[in-house]
Amino acid sequence: MPKLKEExxxxxxxxxxxxxxxxxKQGSYIKVIPLVVSGLAKVFKEEPVNGNEVLLYxxxxxxxxxxxxTTLVRNExxxxxxxxxxxxxxxIIPADKAxxxxxxYPKWNEFIYDLFNFKFEELINVIEILTFSNKxxxxxxxxxxEARLKGSxxxxxxxxxxxxxLGSSREVISRLLKKLEQDGLITLRQGVIELLYTT
Numbered sequence: 001m002p003k004l005k006e007e008x009x010x011x012x013x014x015x016x017x018x019x020x021x022x023x024x025k026q027g028s029y030i031k032v033i034p035l036v037v038s039g040l041a042k043v044f045k046e047e048p049v050n051g052n053e054v055l056l057y058x059x060x061x062x063x064x065x066x067x068x069x070t071t072l073v074r075n076e077x078x079x080x081x082x083x084x085x086x087x088x089x090x091x092i093i094p095a096d097k098a099x100x101x102x103x104x105y106p107k108w109n110e111f112i113y114d115l116f117n118f119k120f121e122e123l124i125n126v127i128e129i130l131t132f133s134n135k136x137x138x139x140x141x142x143x144x145x146e147a148r149l150k151g152s153x154x155x156x157x158x159x160x161x162x163x164x165x166l167g168s169s170r171e172v173i174s175r176l177l178k179k180l181e182q183d184g185l186i187t188l189r190q191g192v193i194e195l196l197y198t199t
Contacts, residue, residue, distance in 0.1 A: 001105065001107045003105075004101070004105045004107055004108060007101065007104075007105075008091075008093065008101070011093060011094060011097040011101075012035075012091045012092060012093050012094075012097075013091075013092050014037065014089055014090070014091055014092070015089070015090055015092055016087070016088070016089055016090075017039075017084045017087070017088050017089075017090055018084065018087055019084055019085060019087055019088075020083065020084060021083070021084040022081065022082070022083050022084075023041065023082050023083070023084060023090065024043075024065060024068055024078055024080065024081060024082035025078065025081060026044075026045075026046045026078055026079060026080055026081040027077050027078065028077060028078055029075075029076075029077055029078070030068050030071050030072040030078060030095050031094070031095050032092045032093060032094055032095055033064055033065070033068055033069060033072065033092075033093040033094075033095060033098040034059070034064060034065055034068070034082070034090045034091070034092060034093075035062075035063075035064045035090065035091040035092075035093065036059050036060065036061050036062070036063055036064070036088055036089075036090055036091075037061060037062075037088075037089040037090060037091055038061050038088060038089045039061070039084065039085070039086045039087055039089060039090075040058060040059070040060060040061075040084075040085040040086040040088065040149060040150070041058070041059040041065075041082055041083060041084050041085055041088060041090075042055055042057075042058055042059070042082070042083050042085050042165070043055075043056045043057050043058070043059065043065060043067060043080050043081070043082050044056060044080060044081045044082075044083065044165075045079070045080055046080075046081055047167075052167045053081070053164065053165075053167055054126075054166070054167040055126070055142075055165040055166065055167075056080060056122075056123060056126060057119050057122040057123060057126070058085075058122075058145075058149060059082065060149065063115060064112070064115065065080075065082050066112065066115050066116045066119050067079065067080045068080075068082070069112055069116075070116070072095050072098065072099065073099070073102075086150075135168075135172070135176055136176050136179055138166070139162070139166065139173065139176045139177070139180065140180060140185060142162070142165065142166060143155065143180075143186065143193065143195055144195065147195050153194055153195040153196075154192055154193075154194050155192065155193045155194075155195070156191060156192055157191070157192075157193060158191065159173045159174045159177065160173075162177075177193065184196060
């Protein structure tokens with residue numbers, strides 16, 4: 001769709017964001033639609049009472065935050081929070097322009113619908129893990145997904161960061177990681193977790 005591409009280029013701007021940057025705040029109105037070009041972002045749901053956050057899905061290169069699109073269409077405040085996980089380049093589409101694009105180009109809507117279906121399946125997987133899996137299996141699934149996304153079995157991360165993603169405490173995560181190491185599934189070093197079992 002050359003015309004769609006041309007119009008997107010005309011109305012958009014490319015920004016670089018450092019890891020840790022919040023690009024979408026829960027409870028705020030949608031002002032822009034992000035489209036990740038490189039890097040990685042994560043989408044969280046924050047509990048209003050205790051402030052705990054649970055990782056819902058990832059935004060990979062070539063993807064956008066579908067929750068922000070659906071929220072924009074309904075003119076509601078965001079129910080999720082998006083954070084840059086790795087230094088990223090992101091195409092920023094102004095919200096009003098994104099609505100115009102949706103009206104003019106069915107192909108754009110097709111892209112959003114396909115992405116929504118894909119992310120819905122990710123959410124179902126998260127729900128299954130949260131509901132039916134024990135904590136060590138949930139942690140192992142998280143580590144394997146991180147390894148796939150980052151293209152390495154060596155994860156440079158901290159116990160606190162993992163706890164943040166999974167809505168848990170550092171103490172619980174440390175205990176579970178130690179168990180996974182004892183089971184021969186991972187190796188722990190300072191600031192590094194190496195996966196030994198990836199299937």
